[in-house]
Amino acid sequence: MFFKSSNxxxxxxxxxxxxxxxGTSVHYARKFxxxxxxxxxxxxxECPDHSFRKFTDDGQYLISFSRNQQELIVYRxxxxxxxxxxxxxxxxxxxxxxxxxxxxFTQLYCVPLASCNELIxxxxxxxxxxxxxxxxxxxxxxxxxxxAVGGAVQGVPSIEKITFHLLRLEDGFVLDEKVFCxxxxxLAHNLGVFLYDDLLTIVSLRYQIxxxxxxxxxxxxxxxxxxxxxxxEDDELFLNSNAQGMALSDKNKQQQLLGNHIYNNIHQxxxxxGNSFLSGIKQRLLSFMFRGLWNEETDDTLRVQKIRQKFYxxxxxxxxxxxxxxxxxxxxxxxxxxxxxxxxxQVSRHADTHPAFVAVYNMDTTEIVSFYQNSADELxxxxxxxxxxxYATSRNSMHMNFISSHSNNIHAxxxxxxxKDKASSSSQFMKKMLSSLPFSCQSLSPSxxxxxxxxxxxxxxxxxxxxxxxxxxxxxxxILRRHPYSLRFKIKPGPEAGSMDGRAKKIxxxxxHPVLPLALSVQQTLIMQPPLNR
Amino acid sequence: xxxxxxxxxxxxxxxxxxxxxxxxxxxxxxxPATYHSIHNRDVPPADxxxxxxxxxxxxxxxxxxxxxxxxxxxxxxxxxLTPKRAASDNLIPEHGSKQPRVST
Numbered sequence: 084m085f086f087k088s089s090n091x092x093x094x095x096x097x098x099x100x101x102x103x104x105x106g107t108s109v110h111y112a113r114k115f116x117x118x119x120x121x122x123x124x125x126x127x128x129e130c131p132d133h134s135f136r137k138f139t140d141d142g143q144y145l146i147s148f149s150r151n152q153q154e155l156i157v158y159r160x161x162x163x164x165x166x167x168x169x170x171x172x173x174x175x176x177x178x179x180x181x182x183x184x185x186x187x188f189t190q191l192y193c194v195p196l197a198s199c200n201e202l203i204x205x206x207x208x209x210x211x212x213x214x215x216x217x218x219x220x221x222x223x224x225x226x227x228x229x230x231a232v233g234g235a236v237q238g239v240p241s242i243e244k245i246t247f248h249l250l251r252l253e254d255g256f257v258l259d260e261k262v263f264c265x266x267x268x269x270l271a272h273n274l275g276v277f278l279y280d281d282l283l284t285i286v287s288l289r290y291q292i293x294x295x296x297x298x299x300x301x302x303x304x305x306x307x308x309x310x311x312x313x314x315x316e317d318d319e320l321f322l323n324s325n326a327q328g329m330a331l332s333d334k335n336k337q338q339q340l341l342g343n344h345i346y347n348n349i350h351q352x353x354x355x356x357g358n359s360f361l362s363g364i365k366q367r368l369l370s371f372m373f374r375g376l377w378n379e380e381t382d383d384t385l386r387v388q389k390i391r392q393k394f395y396x397x398x399x400x401x402x403x404x405x406x407x408x409x410x411x412x413x414x415x416x417x418x419x420x421x422x423x424x425x426x427x428x429q430v431s432r433h434a435d436t437h438p439a440f441v442a443v444y445n446m447d448t449t450e451i452v453s454f455y456q457n458s459a460d461e462l463x464x465x466x467x468x469x470x471x472x473x474y475a476t477s478r479n480s481m482h483m484n485f486i487s488s489h490s491n492n493i494h495a496x497x498x499x500x501x502x503k504d505k506a507s508s509s510s511q512f513m514k515k516m517l518s519s520l521p522f523s524c525q526s527l528s529p530s531x532x533x534x535x536x537x538x539x540x541x542x543x544x545x546x547x548x549x550x551x552x553x554x555x556x557x558x559x560x561x562i563l564r565r566h567p568y569s570l571r572f573k574i575k576p577g578p579e580a581g582s583m584d585g586r587a588k589k590i591x592x593x594x595x596h597p598v599l600p601l602a603l604s605v606q607q608t609l610i611m612q613p614p615l616n617r
Numbered sequence: 618x619x620x621x622x623x624x625x626x627x628x629x630x631x632x633x634x635x636x637x638x639x640x641x642x643x644x645x646x647x648x649p650a651t652y653h654s655i656h657n658r659d660v661p662p663a664d665x666x667x668x669x670x671x672x673x674x675x676x677x678x679x680x681x682x683x684x685x686x687x688x689x690x691x692x693x694x695x696x697x698l699t700p701k702r703a704a705s706d707n708l709i710p711e712h713g714s715k716q717p718r719v720s721t
Contacts, residue, residue: 378687413673443679453683465678472675 089567091118109485116531117563120572121600123177126579130184131156135594135603137549139210139217140483140529142598144252145188146217152202154195155219157252158188160596187601192255196248197221204270209278209525211298212480216258218278218298219248220270229265234312235289236405238424239267247276247285249304258302266290269408272550277524279411280477282307286409291362293409293417295446310417311406314363314449322360361402363449368421368442369401371451404440410521411475416452417444418473418521441520457520463513466520467499473522482597486527486547487535494535494564498542530595532561532602538571539564545574545593554591554606576604 088094094115103111133147133156145158163186167175180186197203201221209218222245229241245263250256267289269275275286283296283304292311296304313319361369376393380386394401404421412418422439441462443452455462466473470490476483489495499516506512526548532538533547538561544552545559558575562568576591591606670677 375686412676413671416676443676453679461682465675469675469678472673 089117089565091115094118109482110536113485113531113534113537116534116600117537117565117571119600120532120561121574121602122572124575124579125177125182128182128184134205135605136205136208137528137594138596139212139215139252140480140525140597141210141212141215142596143215144191144217145594146208148203148205149193152205153197154193155203155250155255156193157191157255159191160599160601161187161189162599162601163187194250194255194257196257200224201244201246206272207270207276209273209276209283210252211278211281212477213281214298214300214302215252216298216302217250217252218276218283219250220268220276221246221248222270225267229289233290236291236424239289239405241265241289242267245270247304249298249302251302259304261285261296261304263287272526273524274408277410277475277521279475279524280414282411282414284409284411284417286406287311288405288407291406293364293406293419308446310444310446311364312362314367318363364406364419364444365402365404367444367449367451368404368454371442371454372401375454407439408521410473410524412443412473413475415445415447417446418442419444420457420521439518441517457517458510458514459517460513462517462520466517473520474527475522482529485534486529487533492535494539528595529597530602532595532600536564538562549592551590551592554589574602574604576606 087097098111131147132150134150134152136146136148138145138160142160145160147156147158148154149156163181165178165181169175196219198221201223204220204222207220210216211218223243226241226243229235229239231237235241242263243265245266245268247261247263248257249259249261251258263285266287268285268287275288277284278298281298283298285294285296286292287294290311292309294309295307297307299305308316313322360366373390373394376389377386380389400423403423405424406419407422408420410418419442420439421442439457440454441457442454444450445452468490470488471484471486472490474486474488476486478484485491487495489499503509503512527533528547528549530547533540540546540559540561544555546552554576556577558573560570561572561574563571574593576593577589589606591604594603594605596602672680
């Protein structure tokens with residue numbers, strides 16, 4: 084126990100004289116959040132009609148988009164202060180200015196990002212904390228049933244133009260842009276893009292390429308490499324030069340055989356690896372699988388049998404696997420999810436119908452380090468023990484490394500174990516858990532109110548993930564994990580008196596400030612205007 | 618009174634009356650003896666450099682498991698489908714003469 088008393092004044096005095104144990108300074112500081120809680124709710128605040136996306140992870144900005152999804156509006160969160168001279172201050176109402184949106188947020192700027200036929204993807208936002216850069220995406224309309232030309236995968240839709248905008252959030256200046264034409268990147272909830280430190284990976288689903296970009300301090304987006312068809316930077320050069328040589332020797336043979344007839348359509352100056360070769364990453368994957376199966380047996384007959392049964396029998400299925408999602412594990416390693424064309428965008432309940440695989444790929448040596456089916460015990464053990472390392476937070480931002488997960492928090496682990504024990508089938512349970520790998524970038528709020536060692540709350544109604552949750556009229560309770568185990572504060576989305584129509588389905592989402600005891604809740608029904616609570 | 622704490626005010630000055638810092642015999646009993654190692658097992662090698670491991674614990678575990686699987690079975694590479702003959706244990710025989718050629 085760091086603090087002997089739960090009284091805030093006693094805790095401040097304790098802080099003056101006691102140093103925390105080594106490596107626990109963040110936990111020590113966080114305990115003050117047991118005392119400083121959002122204890123007052125302002126219902127149905129009059130606010131500008133924007134869709135509020137999130138607070139940046141350092142709490143400096145609130146990102147929102149205009150209703151027509153063409154403009155970005157950035158606010159600076161402020162903190163209201165007032166003084167009260169009465170004796171009974173706790174029960175005193177807040178002044179009128181506390182009920183205004185402008186008292187808490189100052190608009191910094193409004194920048195148009197999307198041109199006439201484009202829309203900003205309002206579920207996409209990545210923040211680079213070290214330089215205070217923000218990455219946004221705009222796209223034109225999706226085209227389903229697009230023809231699979233130029234190496235594209237059949238069955239993946241196409242978007243005429245996707246633009247990634249890198250902005251300096253201090254003043255809204257657009258630093259750089261990256262455009263993808265006739266391509267498809269999964270933008271919703273940052274699924275197709277992952278940011279680690281200054282490295283960005285963008286997965287082109289349509290052309291099956293993992294683009295690695297670097298965000299320089301100057302604000303430039305620099306293309307580092309493209310993994311997919313080629314793995315090493317000079318693979319393309321090597322294949323081109325060899326193909327030219329081969330084509331020339333083919334041409335000579337043709338001339339020898341057929342005299343002076345020259346067949347122009349056979350001679351190709353450019354190689355077409357899509358037709359003759361599997362893509363580089365696929366080759367790495369298949370050869371890794373082959374070698375792994377080959378090495379499992381010493382006897383040659385058994386070996387050949389095993390290869391035939393487990394590899395060649397499913398060879399076409401393995402060849403047809405496509406990259407669905409990618410994340411960084413560190414600056415050199417990627418975690419890549421492979422799946423079938425139909426099953427990639429699987430919701431966890433459909434996880435069993437389409438098999439998926441997860442591979443660890445070393446970008447520098449271009450080797451696959453390991454490969455698992457997404458129901459593998461081994462992968463689940465890694466997930467259970469090292470979950471917070473899968474989140475791959477940048478080393479620069481310390482507080483992002485303290486988000487509760489079942490690997491760093493005993494309460495979360497107990498919760499996971501209890502779900503595991505209740506699950507009817509352990510392999511289904513593992514598949515469901517592992518379907519969340521690879522993780523999406525910056526999808527968890529670093530707010531200390533979601534720290535499982537401080538508070539207990541119903542995670543069906545509210546959690547650190549930035550997804551919509553089903554809303555009820557009952558307030559969401561946050562109960563202390565430590566003595567005195569009491570209710571500390573409540574969050575009630577929706578109007579103060581409760582909603583008029585109890586039958587209408589309501590969803591709500593919450594934006595918690597990472598540092599201040601400030602949270603926004605937005606509730607939406609299908610019919611009503613979204614009321615905004617704080 | 619010359620106490621370790623100086624002439625600070627205290628609740629009861631007689632509390633510290635037992636303390637005699639100027640007493641040499643007592644101070645030597647109070648100071649713990651410094652430990653000097655009598656063996657050289659714990660001397661670090663001269664070229665030892667201690668660094669932070671760059672790979673995080675998850676990747677270390679993934680690599681460790683991958684290497685375990687490789688080490689489990691001693692193996693020739695799969696590209697050589699013809700069976701290999703193991704080399705003799707004594708590759709460089711003492712007498713230094715050439716090894717007789719193994720019949721195919």
